[in-house]
Amino acid sequence: MQVWRGTGEVPADLGATVATLGIFDGVHRGHQVVLGATVSEAEAADLVSVAITFDPHPATVHRPDEQFELIASLTDRLERLAATGLDAVLVLEYSLDLARNTPEEFVRTYLVDTLHAAMVVVGEDVRFGWRNSGDQHTMHDLGHELGFGVRIVEDIACEDNGRRWSSTWIRELLAAGDVAGATAVLGRTHRVRGVVVHGAKRGRELGYPTANLLADDLGVVPADGVYAGWLIRPEHAPADGSSKRLPAAISVGTNPTFHGVERTVEANVLGRTDLDLYGEEVVVELVANLRPMVAFDGIPALLDQMAKDVARSAEILGVPAPQRPETSTFQ
The missing domain is CATH 2.40.30.30 (Riboflavin kinase-like)
Structure with a gap:
């Protein structure tokens, strides 16, 4: 798996991709479903599968005075992302400037202009852009406007208790x-x-x-x-x-x-x-x-x-x- 630390490392001759985005802290089973769908869509269309992730975690940028601990370090996150079969990961440095991008600015800059996304795969709880104002419906609208397909992966819950896989749940379990x-x-x-x-x-x-x-x-x-x-x-x-x-x-x-x-x-x-x-x-x-x-x-x-x-x-x-x-x- 290739790791691009910033848009400057993305190959100039990168062809069309199937892309997803998220922090993916822990790369838990819910993340794995979305990432697996991204890889499957790319393989079916003979395209490159790419995930956008962020470092540092947005919580440390927006709330620097609060203690926040990652479930997995960036090194471990990248190892786990590689294990899903992705072709590449684009690591974006998260900053207040990046956070000020509107949903359209973010999608146009990173998914369209940088990764040439032919399809974007996201979970139904996706949020992106200024104050997390973009959601799955925003992504559908932008896909129609900018010319890429969108696949929304529904949440899959634990069979034992019906709770959705989440980083919050992992933190609760570890705290206990x-x-x-x-x-x-x-x-x-x-x-x-x-x-x-x-x-x-x-x-x-x-x-x-x-x-x-x-x-x-x-x-x-x-x-x-x-x-x-x-x-x-x-x-x-x-x-x-x-x-x-x-x-x-x-x-x-x-x-x-x-x-x-x-x-x-x-x-x-x-x-x-x-x-x-x-x-x-x-x-x-x-x-x-x-x-x-x-x-x-x-x-x-x-x-x-x-x-x-x-x-x-x-x-x-x-x-x-x-x-x-x-x-x-x-x-």
């Missing part, structure tokens, strides 16, 4: 620590991505060394607790392009047993004490919630629970359980 529920809405495991930093090194002293990520820099982090999941080292992926996935027990929170303040994500790679990950960008995938974060009455009780967390994580992930460390150097 329900990473399995978030996986169902996303269509894949929720992940966070960040650089490993130095911590207090208590995990190593306890016999369970961890890769520490600062939660404030990771986007949407689930509720405090202990999770089973995977640590992925993108820079160390095998030559065949597969992921270097390492099974892990993951702690999210402030380490209340040690009266911690800073919220972190700490991944203990099962059975590995030889990894040097400091300064490396890693991905942490959260598969299952094991338990809430609690303060323990002393180190022995904490070590007993950590051994149980590791064993349970191994069981869930389908890997051999490592032996419990024989000794702890913690004082």
Whole structure:
């Protein structure tokens, strides 16, 4: 998949396209339906399939004083967009100037003049242009006026409860620590991505060394607790392009047993004490919630629970359980 970071990178000889647009935060199952329809329409007409997305998220531009966390970083968003079969993605830098485009200005500039859209595929909740004043009806009218077809993809709801797939729903599930529920809405495991930093090194002293990520820099982090999941080292992926996935027990929170303040994500790679990950960008995938974060009455009780967390994580992930460390150097 080609990634064009701005209109200046779009090839001058780009032919007609089938295009869609959206933030696509998380690229959840609702997004996937729209993106799949875009790819299908392009393949049927032998055209190029393109998605327009935006960075940074519009919420951070319009409400800069409010904390807003992405479900997926731009890197992960692009990876997930590529997995849908798109030929290209145009990443537009979102700004107040861009936001001031009327619906017609936006469509004419980006969909018609830049991408030469022969068809535009959007969900029925599409909004675009100044103050989100453009909707599906606006798109139909502009398509008739400017000479492109429009396909509106109806919302598809979850079979279990009838709720539409949405980023809001994912955020609610993660806030409750329900990473399995978030996986169902996303269509894949929720992940966070960040650089490993130095911590207090208590995990190593306890016999369970961890890769520490600062939660404030990771986007949407689930509720405090202990999770089973995977640590992925993108820079160390095998030559065949597969992921270097390492099974892990993951702690999210402030380490209340040690009266911690800073919220972190700490991944203990099962059975590995030889990894040097400091300064490396890693991905942490959260598969299952094991338990809430609690303060323990002393180190022995904490070590007993950590051994149980590791064993349970191994069981869930389908890997051999490592032996419990024989000794702890913690004082």
